[in-house]
Amino acid sequence: MRYRFTSEVRRWEARRDDWFFVDLPLDASAEIHEWADARPRAGFGAVKVVARVGGTSWSTSIFPGASGVYSLALAARIRRAESIEPGELIEAEVELQG
Structure with a gap:
């Protein structure tokens, strides 16, 4: 299964300098x-x-959050x-493995 989506890049507030994520859409999640x-x-x-x-x-x-939406981390x-x-709004794609 493959999902392409557009999402806003956000910082993880607990570790503002290290972690950035984009969220997958609710229906895909x-x-x-x-x-x-x-x-x-x-x-x-x-x-x-x-x-x-x-x-x-x-x-x-990808990791599920409390809201039920999966998030993709964007490494430096x-x-x-x-x-x-x-x-920034970016287009991303994830393909499930396994």
Whole structure:
């Protein structure tokens, strides 16, 4: 399953200098929850994905939040490679693995 979406880059307030995320849409998150509930998962309810932003792709995990929406972390190397700034709207894609 593959999801392409546009989301605003946000800082994680608990660690403002280190962590940036984009949130998947609610409908995509609901489908992923249903898919993931039928499979063994990693800690924190993580789901393994291949993520893509611009010309950069990487293996990572998405994590469910309290609101039920999954979030994709954007590491510094990804942000630098794609010139991504906090508050920017970006297009991202995740493909579920496993």
